Amino acid sequence: MTDGDEQVSGPAGGSGAQPADPPVTGLAAPNGGASPRRRGPLWTALALVLALLACGVPGVLLLGLVGDAAGRSAVGRKDDPATAAARRLGVRMTAQLDRQASALLGGDRTGFLAVAESAARPDLTRRYAALRALRVTVWRPVADGAPAAVDGRPGEWRLAVTVDYCFVAPDCTPSTVEIGTRWRLVGEEPRLVAVEESQAKPAGTRPWEVSDLAVAVGERTLVATTPALRAKLPRLLAQAEAAAKVADRYAVSGTPPDRYLVFYAGQAEWQRWYGGGRPKWTAGYAVGVGGGHHDVVLNAQSVSPSGMGELLRHELAHAASLPAEGYSDRSNWWLVEGLAEYAGADGQPVNRHEGLAEVRKLVRGGWDGRFDSLAPADDATDDRVGGAYGVGYLAVRHLVDRYGEQRVLDFFRAVVHEHRSLDDAADQVFGDPWPALHDECVDYLRAIAG
Known part of the structure; x- marks a missing residue:
């Protein structure tokens, strides 16, 4: 075999x-919550991270939790600027994925595409049509950690996501898929620029x-x-x-x-x-x-x-x-x-x-x-x-x-x-x-x- x-x-x-x-199994609730919107601290922290990476300083890792877990982990301690910036950015990305999930389940193609840049929309349009044809009933994205800068793509970030999903039956035990999403900041808003094909064993890339x-x-x-x-x-x-x-x-x-x-x-x-x-x-x-x-x-x-x-x-x-x-x-x-x-x-x-x-x-x-x-x-x-x-x-x-x-x-x-x-x-x-x-x-x- x-x-x-x-x-x-x-x-x-x-x-x-x-x-x-x-x-992997489980029904996880969608991540939500708001993040600070002040321009100054976010961009200062991001600039610091990029500067350190550009200078080759070792040990700069964009680690952290996303969504509700991020808020809980922040209680009682103060993050360094890089971690705090990455966490806030991840919360915003997760909020975009939650909006996209709601649009998918609601049959709103315009809303599903609204979080993405124009280059990503042909692929997302096809995915949307395939998932709707399969009668998707559950679509719950959960971020796996915090976003990380993409090597060789200045200004682009990658966020790993696990999605629980069901077709036809709304109360099934969900299947899961692990995918990579790539993002770019437009002003203060993260915009989806690509969704990678899943590669993880055992299943690999799904037909849809x-x-x-x-x-x-x-x-x-x-x-x-x-x-x-x-x-x-x-x-x-x-x-x-x-x-x-x-x-x-x-x-x-x-x-x-x-x-x-x-x-x-x-x-x-x-x-x-x-x-x-x-x-x-x-x-x-x-x-x-x-x-x-x-x-x-x-x-x-x-x-x-x-x-x-x-x-x-x-x-x-x-x-x-x-x-x-x-x-x-x-x-x-x-x-x-x-x-x-x-x-x-x-x-x-x-x-x-x-x-x-x-x-x-x-x-x-x-x-x-x-x-x-x-x-x-x-x-x-x-x-x-x-x-x-x-x-x-x-x-x-x-x-x-x-x-x-x-x-x-x-x-x-x-x-x-x-x-x-x-x-x-x-x-x-x-x-x-x-x-x-x-x-x-x-x-x-x-x-x-x-």
Whole structure:
């Protein structure tokens, strides 16, 4: 797999999964408050900071808190001029972001753009349209520290911001995104000159940051793509809604996602959305975006119309079953993917699974019979990938046939959510030793593969 930061699915019935870094959650209230508006002290402090930086004086750091926290931290102590100036400037920037958030949620494009310089408005206009199309219901920016001068850009400042956001559902646990904003002072007013693309793992750049989007919304899902692929949306939405009903059964934590988000990527978008760089055999993946949510991305160039339903069931099952922080033990890849493949099969007979031919090749081609070494490499052949997914499916299928779906979900929770060893989980959930069950599963799949 790639960097261990997402759940990835392979081509033509084969899929893949990878660990995810912990997303950040929380509903923080918008920062507010006023700051001193006297021109003299602010400009004196800023001039001092710039002069010190220009002279190469070490240790001049623009540190501090922003918004309400800034006011609380100032009680009982006196800041140096540089810190005080940076704090006041950060409060003004945060107030501008709060105004922009209110405009976004209120459908006021003019107000959304009003805080920005003209050079930033084309990008912001596109972002505004994409977020409105996604039915944004929560948008709460919180500054991460104080602004800092931008190297090589005199008079420009950078403020890191974390945004909590929701689509469609107003009472969801928000997803999060970390972005950089750049500002310039016009008189005493900070004006937004650029919003940077998010780069932080696990998710990377979101589709709504960089693309025009066409969107369709159903009862359980939201599907989005580029305007060029808009005609695909009605069928895609119908298939996603059907897949969601299956995926809801695999909510290991007990509560299904409030909404499944599915992004259908064209060739260029596949290379850019969520950082790109997927293994060449990937047809889709689920990536953690905070708040316990996992966005699903499908590769329009790889998935066939006949395989769309199975792929959606697989990926939405990842979104339902995985813990908020993803998973990090690559040796459990077979279980994570096996459960998703089982959901994708949706009760079809074992002999109809598309990966059986690849399973035979893998079993007869020197596989060591160990599940913990099953995960395919990024450059694995399609046969190796399909065989690995097929083995995972057959192992989970055998466990379900023997113990039932609920006990297998309990086993999955113990291993993937609670980080218990396979030995402990098998003893606790099944009442049988894992080494014997492992060998039993291997015998089963070898028999199926012939």
